[in-house]
Amino acid sequence: MKDYRKMNQAAWEEAFEHSSETFKMSPIKRLKEDPRSILSTPLKDTLNHVNLKGQTLGQFCVNSGRETMALMDYGLLESIGFDIARNMVDYANEVSQSLNLNTTFYARDILEIEDDFKDRFDIGLLTIGAMCWFDDLMPLFEVVAKTIKPGGRLMIEDSHPITNMIGTSSEEGYDPKTPKNLMYSYFRKEPWVEQGGMGYMTDKDYDSKTFVSYSHTLTEIFTALKLNGFTIDYFKEFDIDLSSMFMHLEQQGLPLSFTLIATKI
Numbered sequence: 001m002k003d004y005r006k007m008n009q010a011a012w013e014e015a016f017e018h019s020s021e022t023f024k025m026s027p028i029k030r031l032k033e034d035p036r037s038i039l040s041t042p043l044k045d046t047l048n049h050v051n052l053k054g055q056t057l058g059q060f061c062v063n064s065g066r067e068t069m070a071l072m073d074y075g076l077l078e079s080i081g082f083d084i085a086r087n088m089v090d091y092a093n094e095v096s097q098s099l100n101l102n103t104t105f106y107a108r109d110i111l112e113i114e115d116d117f118k119d120r121f122d123i124g125l126l127t128i129g130a131m132c133w134f135d136d137l138m139p140l141f142e143v144v145a146k147t148i149k150p151g152g153r154l155m156i157e158d159s160h161p162i163t164n165m166i167g168t169s170s171e172e173g174y175d176p177k178t179p180k181n182l183m184y185s186y187f188r189k190e191p192w193v194e195q196g197g198m199g200y201m202t203d204k205d206y207d208s209k210t211f212v213s214y215s216h217t218l219t220e221i222f223t224a225l226k227l228n229g230f231t232i233d234y235f236k237e238f239d240i241d242l243s244s245m246f247m248h249l250e251q252q253g254l255p256l257s258f259t260l261i262a263t264k265i
């Protein structure tokens, strides 16, 4: 869909304008008291396999930067975050300065990150809800690969692609008696076009600008990594929901999330 990234920028900036006090204030409290509580169990598990001490980390699609800042607690020298929503980036920089963290945020469409960031990071990071904003993972991983030093690592934590097949209670055709029913194709190519707001940020429904997102299969993820010069070192699936949409399906035999570590050769 033409211009979908501009549409998403407008929709995410609007979501941040509507965001609740809790959404803004709770991470600040946690960053002060227990930064690691911000990170998911799968991401913390993955961090057991990557040494962050003294390293520079770059995170892509950071929202208001809570994870990028929380990761400083693992001994990073510096962390840098990118997001397309200018108001979130301004806010994230304010929070980082107020907490005296060596974390800086840049307002960028990831696909337009310039060559100044070439070979800048020892470690790259994509967490839940980052890859789905790109219709094609090839150009995304091309940019991500550019910013990581040769021999550097990329960590990914996200919802499992299987979850794109499962319906949610707000969707037409959803039957609460059979919540495991698969409603959508794993191989879906058409975008998800939504105007229901970003409830997790706003704690309310509102008629929003249009969000456009895409499903990606594991094959697409692995292939785009390989073709952009990564080797996969570690891949793990979890029955833990990261999205708050499928908590009722946790520990029932379905893969709900995954993490991955790759090395740039």
Ligand SMILES: C[S@@+](CC[C@H](N)C(=O)[O-])C[C@H]1O[C@@H](n2cnc3c(N)ncnc32)[C@H](O)[C@@H]1O
Pocket: 005, 008, 009, 012, 060, 061, 062, 063, 064, 065, 066, 067, 082, 083, 084, 085, 088, 108, 109, 110, 111, 127, 128, 129, 130, 133
């Ligand atoms: C679901 S949020 C990520 C949340 C993050 N994992 C967290 O837990 O805080 C997705 C973010 O991607 C950003 N985004 C969407 N398209 C983008 C693009 N083309 N370039 C950069 N950021 C983008 C949005 O502004 C939004 O803040």
